[in-house]
Amino acid sequence: MSIAYLDPGNIESDLQSGVMAKYKLIWVLLLAHVLGLVLQRNSARLGVVAGKDVAQIAHEYYPRAPRIILWIMVEIAIIGSDMQEVIGTATSIYLLTNGFIPLWAGVLLTILDTFSFMFLEKYGVRKFEAFFCLLMAVMAGTFGYQFFAASPDTGLLFKGMFLPWCEGCGEQQLLQAVSIIGAVIMPHNLYLHSALVKSRKIDRTQRHRVSEANKYNFIESGIALFCSFIINVFVMSVFAQTFSGKTNNELRNTCYNTSNGMPDFYKDVFPANDDLAESDIYEAGVFLGCTFGVASLYIWAVGILASGQASTMTGTYAGQFAMEGFLQISLPRWKRILITRSLAIAPTLVVTIFADGIESLSGLNDLLNCVMMLQLPFALLPVLTFISDRRIMGCFRASLALKIFSIICSLGVVAINLFFAFSYVQDNFGFRAISIPIVAIVGVFYLLYIAYLFVYAFIGGGLFMPSQNSKFFPPPNYSLFSLPWEDDKQCKITYF
Template sequence: MGFSFRKLWAFSGPGFLMSIAYLDPGNIESDLQSGAKAGFKLLWVLLGATIIGLLLQRLSARLGVVTGMHLAEVCHRQYPTLAIIGSDMQEVIGCAIAFHLLSSGRIPLWGGVLITIVDTFVFLFLDKYAFFGLLITIMAVTFGYEYVMVRPDQGELLKGMFVPYCEGCGPVQLQQAVGIVGAVIMPHNIYLHSALVKSRDVDRSNKKDVKEANKYFFIESSIALLVSFLINVFVVAVFAEAFSGQTNAEVFAVCNASGSPNSHLFPMDNQTLQVDIYKGGVVLGCFFGSAALYIWAVGILAAGQSSTMTGTYSGQFGFLNLRWSRFARVLLTRSLALTPTLLVAIFQDIQRLTGMNDFLNVLQSLQLPFALIPILTFTSMPSLMSDFANGLSFKVGGGLLVVGVCCINMYFVVVYVTALNSVWLYILASVLSVAYLMFVGYLAWLCLIGLGVSGLDRCSRKRNDTTVLIEQQQEFDS
């Protein structure tokens, strides 16, 4: 079975749509903070997290190709009482901040949220992969422009990318490394990819066709994540070269001299510069001119808009199994995500709004086991995956990988909670943590032990009506 560019093109689309989640405003903020706090030293963590993400996306795509069902459908059939919560508040916040920057503060945050709500519905019903390609291109051009303008040290960049080290790093850099993993590997993307691959017709009764589809989807995903990785590197490198080690006082002096109306964001002290996607744009404008600020804002807008739309797609492939029209499903899932974002934007200022990203990353981290444990388990079941089930080495390696990623994310949650300095929050977090860990343990037992002989038999029986389910779903979607 040789390689064909024509076939690769035929299978292209789902992987690039999936890769947009690796470029959402939460990732961009993690990138710029990594560069500002640790320079180039954590690029190897970003590379490793992206590779791990690729392996997990491979499992997700294989599940969709082989079974004809996405992960939420399989979970619903195995565990009808379980549910999962998704949120794309970070993406909407990113769009609102971008509109705020582009309008020089004339568009309030709540106004940016309203614009995002409207244009998300409009763009979503275009339903064209080409539009997502355009948004990725905009991100590549805008963040690439910042990269060329700053001209980072290529030697330090390559060293940071391929040499696992962090000389002189402390707790701040360690927390940032954990944050990178948490920002890159997200639960909703595992669910989304397994659904997107169903958009391509594959004869699942033909082993050769299934194998070919798996191959081309993996190639496409690899290319897509390479592009997203390079864009993330652009952001890290810009802030590593230009702002690593800068103090608030130094940045204030430059912003004040440039006549920036936002110099008040940086107090007159010698504390290390703390940046987010809003302050990042302001700092770029102070050091490299207003063009750099507006180009940054356009890139953030593209990132937020594209990620909001993929979040909208993710919301349609959930556990509710609603037999509603597409518009009704989109209206429900977006209302659940966008309404709280709008309320927060109305009653909070720009500082508190951008600071919510850490809290939202914690929520994403808590949801991660409910995606990683099922995807590894289901793709390891011969009764479900037939000849395409994971081998022993991948089961063991994948299991260790899932445990490692979940532990890293739980550490991120612990660091966030302990930084709040509240006894009552400690007590509440402890109680919730016990309940949460018991539930995760139950899920792990149910997946890895409960799906023994009886589970496999049950899955085998349910697989017989898979074709009927697919046909019913396709008829409904059309």
């Protein structure tokens, strides 16, 4: 679960935030992780209490048509995340080989390495989790090395972490702050977490055992996300200290310094002009190598490779659970990997072959962050609906305070996402007369479906009203949910 907070899309968002706003947006990163912990807690709690994951419950909860739309939205989020992982892995291979393995070949290699890692699962869940911990340790070591090499200003770091303000920031920094939230909180991760907790042995016949499992899952999630937050802070701080405010000519001159040992292949990465330098995963690696020596380039590439490999497997698992839950179809894992990885590789391969250089992948990453943000409500709202339903959660249903908090967060996320999407499309594509009707139609359907899920949360989910038997909001099949220890007379709703 924590790996999804450290995928290549997150790493790129971190470094761009450091470049654009220095330390001023670290508090947004902290807020995103705290919000993510609350949302992951909801997801894990649902899996523990109900004994089913979000996709399985959605299959029994929603009517057929809305359920299929929801599954399609989840799959789009998974494919978008998978594409970011492919981009990160291919870029790291490109850096490690000094361009000897071209991007298109690195993209193709990602379909093979996933299969090679997935066989580790047959040695047991705990050993598989230990392997993920090893990958996180690699990221902590590589990005931590860059952190201590850059020696960031700790005073400004902690000020930026705990002072919720961005003095002197403009629209670009505002959009970057929004992008942090979209990059950190991944929609498919909520589906994944509710399924992962089922790997734990829990005696669901006793309420106190379920309560105990909820407590330890929360502690485990808190520790995992704390580690993810520290690694993200490492990345943001490094580029806030060393990269921010630099021009392309300054970085170009640094790369032409022969003492850093950088191959000639990288010396013309930054153009010869006085514009403020922009950075992506590739340019960030080149910058680190030019500034701190060629070893930093390869250390950075190893960290990105670990990030891409770990998050690749989380996407694979999320896709498997989503398909099995929504469609009640169980495919062999190798087939599922082949399908999802092919869907992610095809557009990425097209971009790498026909686009103008590796810089095009950064633009694709920004587009994918926008797509992921637009899919987030389709994970937030179902989880909110399910954890609020007494017949699914019993005494463990969400308290009134949590319901209100979750609704406010959901509305805020939807508004932020729409603002970011509008700004992104306007800045990168513009609004032509022919495109306005298309955007308007898609936007209307998007908002109507979100509104439907909100209404279902109130009526079908029983947030404040009992379930209503209507054509558009039929009652779920509650006979499939069992709470053997439930006794409403002794029920006291507590969240933590």
